[in-house]
Each structure stands twice: as structure tokens, then as C-alpha cells.
Amino acid sequence: MGFWTGLGFTLLISAFLILPVLVSVLPGITANQFEGLSSGLTTRWLREVWANYGGTVLLSLQIALSTLVITLLVGVPAAYVLARHAGVTARLVEEALVMPVAVPGIATALGLILAYGAVGDLRASWLFILVGHVVFCLPFMVRAVLAVLLSMDLKGLEEAARACGASWPQRFLGVILPNIAGGMLAGSLMVVTLSLGEFNMTLLLHTPFTRTLPVGLADAYTALRTEMASAYTLIFFVLIVPLLSAMQWAAGRADRVGAVR
């Protein structure tokens, strides 16, 4: 296959994939979606979405950042412990951590509701969604950090730091954390992206007062307000595309660093 044929084929596939994205965004900035672009561009739908669903955007960001903080605080130490222990128990814990990714979100959500739905006011609080997101996102943080920990000479570096006289906090903060920063960054971007887009589980966990962006988006689509749903999708893209790009960049960087070692 010649170069130009190849290029043409690639562009065709790309267009096939990108077209739905454009189609879903375009009505959101068009004055009259039935007349098309000739009716002119408008920010009216964006403003209306913000008025009606602004709260869901803020709640989604709040949940995503909270999920990030918790997965960092729990996931990094967990990965460290898993990396230090080679035994069967450690591998079982690692497997158990990944379970929520394999189990359908709806099943996890039902489990959470059955187990904790009646505990105080938890069911009505945004914290209930947070719990679900942490359960779902934690394995991604652990995996990203664990991969870096396993690729470096953890035991050797720790022993060298100890031989230099470093106490545990000194060597954890001064030697281990700086060397796993790449993994933490990759894991963080992954966690924020997944949390912002999580729908399956959140659909069951949310209440009318704790709607996240994807849940609100589904609501807008089912209400058959295409222009609103469209503008809403655009807002989602604005949030998620920079995160996805950053993720690609971080992964590329990690690969280069890995290649040097």
C-alpha cells in the first residue's frame, strides 16, 4: 500500500471517529440546530446549561479532586507495601484491589447501597458517590505507582539511604517519593479523568441533590433537549480533553525516563 493510500485511509478512519464528536457538539453552539450553521453561532445554550446544570459540573470537580486526594493518600502507601512484599498475600490484595474494575459498576453500586445505604445520612450525601469513585479509581493509582516501584531498585535504594543514616520518614520523603513522582502523576491524571466521566455506578449512587456531570448529561439527553445536551457535552470536552492530553504527555515522559535507566 502506497503512502498516499495509507494516509487517505487513516484520515478517513479519523473522520469516521471524529464526526460524531462534531455532530454532538455543533447544535450546542448553533442558534437553530434545524437550520444549521447558517442560523449563526450562539452561547445561549451554554449559558442555559450553566444555569441549569452548573452545580453538576462543580460537584463533579469536587468529587474528582477529593477522589484524587484519597487515592493518593491510600494508593501510594498501598503500592509501597505491595512492592516491598513479594508473597502470595500481597498478590491476593493486589487482585482484590482490581476487582471493582472487572465487576460491572452497577453491581458495585448495588453492593454499596445494600451495605451502607442505611448508615446515617450517607445515602443522601455526595460522600456516598465519593466512596464509589474511590473504590473504582483506587486500583488505577495503585497500579501506576506500583509499576514504577517495581521498575526501580527499591530495596537497593532504601538500603543505600539507610546506610547514609536516613530514618524511615527521611528516606520515604527524600528518596522514594521523588522517584515515583512520574507514576503518581500518571495515576493522578487517570483518576481525575475516570472520576469525571464515571456514569454506571454514579447513576445508581446519586440523588436529585447529588447529580454529577455525566448523570446530568444523561438527563439532558433523555429530556430531548438536543441543543442543551450538546452544549453540555462541549463543557465536558473542555474539562476532559486537556486531562487526556496531559495523560498522554505524562505517559510519553515516563517511557523516556524508563528508557534512560
Place this chain on the structure above:
Amino acid sequence: MSVAIKLRGCGKTWPGGTVALHPLDLDIAAGETLVLLGPSGCGKTTLLRLIAGLELPDAGGQVLFDGEDVTRLPIERRNVGMVFQSYALFPNMDVAGNIGYGLRVRGIPRAEVARRVDEMLEMTRLTEFARRRVDALSGGQRQRVALARAIAPRPRVLLLDEPLSALDARLREELRQEIDALLRSLGITAIYVTHDQAEAMALSDRICAMERGRIAQIGTGRDLYHRPANDFVAGFVGDTNRLGEELVRPEQLALHPSAEGEWTVQRATFLGPFVRVKLRDAAGRELMVDMPDLATPAPGARVEVRRRGPA
């Protein structure tokens, strides 16, 4: 600054029941360089790690630094310096950062750290690499950073675990001399693990030859070479011939061409500084003789063998 080290009844059994080290006693004088020599799996690294404080001896074992019992003191509080086989340099710090690490964690003031790091950089000829990333260094440079990092905090004991095994032969020789000069000038008690007998001979005040978790012999290089305690030591520090009950090194013998000689030349192998000649007699006994590459006899020639006089 340097201390005398005493081990009393130090053994090490792994959780699975494998005995890495049978209980042993060992005395190392202050300022002495002791080399632990042996094949892999002989327990030399385990013994070093016991002295370092990276492993605890089995119950009853004691490690004493100048009479002070440090058995339960972890490595970070023993004030020892250690050079690892893999170097284990910190990739997140540059050369100067690595060398100064042991000083910084001890809370030494910045100016003092900088002064001491400069001194170390100069001593190890790394001054121009101070701000270089450690993964941009050659093997020999990394080795010198590891050494400088270990001695910067002025430890009481310096422990070296096969520090040259990752380098090629030429560089190994060069760095061996540097390490030797450094240990002499510091006058520090040093314990050096290696499986290379030439390295052991060149660096040591005394060599502790180890075999399957036990000390086979302790003595100077000359003691081990000329008066080996057993066949294992004799074989490990060089090639030997057995003449009756006696062990004779190949270079202690000389050949003389003679039609009535009882030995026949099997093969002569040129090895650079000397030629190794393999002989056999009518009874099938074999003998190795090392000789200069001057009048090397051809295979099949008959020769006599005599002891060389004492050199």
C-alpha cells in the same frame, strides 16, 4: 575514628531454614582492611550485612564495635558507610546531591555540607561532574560517587560489597588501586567482599576465605597462597599441583628438556605474561608448570621437573 570489630557466635538462618552462616567468631582490628573472599553463596555478603546492620544474627550472636554491643542497632544508627554492588545511587539527585545525602540527613549545616562535598568531589576527581545527573555517568564514575557518598559522613567502618564486579577488567584494576590508596589514607576499618582472589590479595591486610557459610581460613594473602588450610582455599586462591602430600603452585616449578625425563609435554598455552605447560607421566599423573615464553617445549617433548629455589 576507626573502630575494632568483634563478632561473637554470629550465625544466620533464613526463614525457610537454609543456613547462610554457621555461628562464627571474627576479630577485625581498628584500621584494618579485611577482605571476605569466596564463591557465590559462601555467606560472605550475609556476613557483611550482619556487620552493617542490614541483617540480625540468629539468637545468641553479637556484633561489637570497640566493645559496644551494636547487634540491635539498625544500619542507619551504626554510623557505617556502605558501597553496594549495584551502587544504588539516588536517581533524583545529582552527583553532589548524592554525596551530600548522608550529611544532610544528619542535620549538618548547609555550609559545612557544601565544604565537605567539595572535598569529596576533589578526592574522587569528580569536581567537574558535581551537577551531572547520575544516569549520565560512566560505570567508573558511578562507582566513585558511591564511594564518596559512603565516606562523606566520616563513618566508623567502611563496608564494600563487590564494588568493582560491574566494571570491565581495566577499569577494575585502576579503581582497585584508587580504593587501596583511599583506604590507606583514611586509616578506616574496612571490610571488602569479593569473589576475585587478585582483588583480595591486592587490597587486604588479611583475607578471610569463606566456604559454605563457614570461615575456611583467615590470614594474609601470602598465608593463604603458600600455606592454604585446605584444598578449597588452595584451589580458590590459585592453581595447584599435588606432589604427594604437598601442594605446589605451577610457577614454583621449572622444566628442563631431557631425553630421560619422566614427564611428557601435553600442551603449552600462551597466556601473555607466561606460558602454562601441561605435563603427563607414564602413570597418567598431570602437572602444570608456568614458565616465561622463551624456550617453550613442543608437545611430545620429554622433560624433567625441578622445584625452583626460593625467590
